[in-house]
Amino acid sequence: MAKVAVSFLLFHMLYWASSNTLVFQPSSIIATGPRITALLLGNLKDVSLNVRTVFTSNLTGSIEPPSCEPEETQWIVTKQLVGTNALQVNLQLNKSLHFCGENETDCCPEPLCVLESLQVSACVENTPKTSLLIQAKIHAHLITTFPGSDNQTVIPNQVYEPLGSCPCDLTAGICDIRCCCDKDCSSEELKLFKSHCFLGPFGGQLPPVPDYHCSAQREDSPDWFPFLCVISPPENNPYLGHFYHGDTIAAKPHPSFQKPVLSAPVFNIYKQGNPIFTSDDQLFTIPQMVNGHCLNNAPVAFLENFSFQCVTVLSSCPNDFPLQTLPSDLSIHVNNGVGGDVTVVVTNEVVKDLNHFLTNAAFESDSDMEHVCDNVTLALDYTFIWKGNNITNINLRHSVGKLTFKGSVELTTRYSAVFVTREPVGESNSGNPGYQLGRPVIAGIENTQHNFSVQRTSINLWKPVRNGLCLTAEKQPVMFAENSTSGCQLFVSLQNLTQCDLLRETVGSLQATLVTATYVAKSGNPNSEIEEDWVKIQFENSPNALGDDEGSCSGIPSHTHIHIWSFVAEMTEGNAQRKIQAIQVRSTLSTWTFDCAGCDVCEDPTEAQLFHITSSVTFSDIPIHTGPPKTRFQINFTEYDCDKNDVCWPQLAFPLTKYYTGEPHSQSLAKGLILVFFFIAASVLGTPWRQIRQAWNSSL
Known part of the structure; x- marks a missing residue:
């Protein structure tokens, strides 16, 4: 990578030197620290640097033009020649980044210390040749006034105390980051991490006493609470022993940020994603x-x-x-x-x-x-x-x-x-069986044969590259569950707007290349010869807008919208299996009118302007069907609703109801009636009835 960076830099140096121009690389920088570095490439003879603060115009939103007039700023500029045609420009903030204390001026009164726009101009003979725009947004550093210490906080004996007063206070005399209970932190320092404090016992926040603990008895506790509460002495605290026998520990000198020595990657065989090597163990x-x-x-x-x-x-x-x-x-x-x-x-x-x-x-x-x-x-x-x-x-x-x-x-x-x-590989799928998010939507063109079969393809959107024109634009496939909008531009002259039929046909032909398929696969692994695995694409056109005026054409199919409806068909091992239910491709018509902004624009029939051709896709989820709609009784009366009550009487006869699906309803009903018959027979022939019959017979 170092060789690549050097060759890339040398190429730019040679190019800008041969063109006898000056340019900053990069041309704009967003700075978040007090040091900024850039390169000035080109003919460096008699070049001087000028730094000033610039502001954005409220009317036009543009930045002020470069200037060579000197201006005092809080930045120090140094330069260093790194080649014949390359100059390294360094900017250093001449200001302290710590919070202001009492009677301090060279400091930061707020967390956002520096927020300004800078312009570095390269001047030759007091004439600006190029400029570098810098957006500086620098926050204050957490720098305390106490000197650093290599000793850690002495924590007292914890034999009878579960935790120290502030366990995250690890350094004496220094404000520990995110430790909000540290007494060494000032109010200004706490503002930096107040919303990111250490939680729980380590941050000095002891857990509350559980409700079942006897010491947690409140005025509204029930009468039986003293008989069922739990008594736990302090010796059983789970945090007892943390920071036990604290003592001063001297820090051992060692490199804390030493770069580890990385060995070359070793592998026996290639795996997907592994780099390919040459025979002399160099990267291919x-x-x-x-x-x-x-x-x-x-x-x-x-x-x-x-x-x-x-x-x-x-x-x-x-x-x-x-x-x-x-x-x-x-x-x-x-x-x-x-x-x-x-x-x-x-x-x-x-x-x-x-x-x-x-x-x-x-x-x-x-x-x-x-x-x-x-x-x-x-x-x-x-x-x-x-x-x-x-x-x-x-x-x-x-x-x-x-x-x-x-x-x-x-x-x-x-x-x-x-x-x-060379091994036989099947067609690439987008899921098994449901579509995976971010995978291409599978489409197909029906073959003109006796049996149903489709040839796989894709439905596409515009992918503008380079100059953004439709003539050089590429196409990108529609990805499942990803809404997207894209487009390109087409040059249309005033003469073209006099041939509206030809213009409509040309734009329609361009848009038709996006969707050449007739079917879309319902699932991510369809069978090309099973018609049930495919859904037909519904094409719909907007009504034509009548009336072509001079320099204007209506009914231009400038926008193609693809709307896909999907639903969750089933759950497999907790993963939703999504399928496509329907798809619609709709063309939106618009009117293209030549803008005669200038006096002589509309007099030249070859004058051309840019018009937009767009495409978009939208995915809509169909709600999962949860069963038959509830009746008025189920909505108004919830006494027997099993989902809203702890006691559910309808479940008493659950095997006999239609909600039981363990076996056919006729079998469960027959078995239930047999059980009822045996229950009645056992009751009639059991001991209570026999005693009643004996008493009845003895009375006769």
Whole structure:
């Protein structure tokens, strides 16, 4: 990673030096500490730095323009030359960050000590060339006036005391963080962590006496309380012995923040997510995008597919990797994961059409060009073939092209890695059986055959990239239970608004590419040949808006909304199994009107303006069906409601009611009647009836 950072910095230094301009990297900083560092790249001759406080305009919301006029601030600026065309700019806050005491001025009266916007201007001959915007939001530090101590608090003998008065007070004469019972903490210091105090006995808060304890008897206690309460002497306290025989403990000198020595990762076989190594135990790297920046040496993880695009500004022919490569740079020996090696097999492909790779480039004859660059890398597409936990083959398709341009040009390169296996693998599912949150919604296109079958696909939303235009926009699949809204922009000229039918057809064709499916899978693991596993997509269009005026077209399908209804079908081991009940795709029509803000705008028929095309998806949960609706008697009379009373008389005959589902109702009713018969027979033939018959017979 250090090599990557150095190469990234050198690239920017060379570029800005060649362009004879100045630029701050980064151009804006949000500071939370008293030290700020940035880089100034470019031609550093006769450059001076100026710092001032700026304010946002209440009318326009914009920041004041850069200025070279000196101004007194509470920041000290220093600079250090780190290269021929790089200058490290350091800002140090010239103010103490501790809370104010009595008769103190250089301090912080409130927890939020510094809140201001700074502007660092790079000036040449008293003319601002570039600026750095800093948003400083710095809080006061918890710095006490007492000197530090290596001794811990002396805690008295705890033989007869369950806890000390403040167990979290571990340092004598110093305010311990989050210890609200510490007498060394001032009121200002307590404000910093008053809402995050240590709870329970450790924070000095003894647990309350339980209600069953005899000492907890109150005036409203029942008469039988003295006979059933629990007597527990202090010797039985569960906290007795904590901090027992406290004594002064001298701190042993040792490095408390020493960086541990990390050994290289060792593993016998590859697992998903593990980095791939070369035969000489180095990380196997491919150019990737990390945190918004393209890195030329980013490690590759096993079974982790990726695809990135990197934009590079060229003002001359490239000479370094990856835009210029040697055979040894690509034909690398890679550790296969089981003790052997596998060599990357490279296939070179020459690309003739460079429209998808170049921006702002002129394509005339080579004799008219300032720069003619041969064999420039346009794409590196890796295919890893794996089996089990090892890599069997690595194939690389190396796409190159010939660049011809004037001045500068933007080159978009593509880097991808795909892991495939020769073993038969089923289609990717989104759950088993219910959908998993965040997994793609499975859609399908019905095949025109006699038997029902669908070909899997997806329903998509717009994914704007680079300039946000619909012509360069990509599509992203709809993820289950994730509401989303996205869109792109389309250039429409005044001449296009005179052909409304063609404009409506063009926009409708763009929106139709989002949803090409006719069915959506109800569950996350559908069968492509079972119709019951799929639900038909309902398409609905808004009514057409009539009346096309001059410079205006109505009925433009500018918005596509996807509405999906889902419900919880069952619970499996405590996990809800969600399924899709219905789906509706609705097109919303709008009217596009050309904005003639300027006097000469509407006179030129080729003048174009941007119009928005949007897409969205919304998921709605269908409530779980909890049974038949309650009757009026169940709502108004709750005396026999088993859910609201401790005594439930209807449950006395539960096996005979319809709520008993352990066996068929007819069998439970028959068994219940047999039990009743035996009960009556036993009562008639038992001892009480026999004595009654004997007494009756003796009286006769």
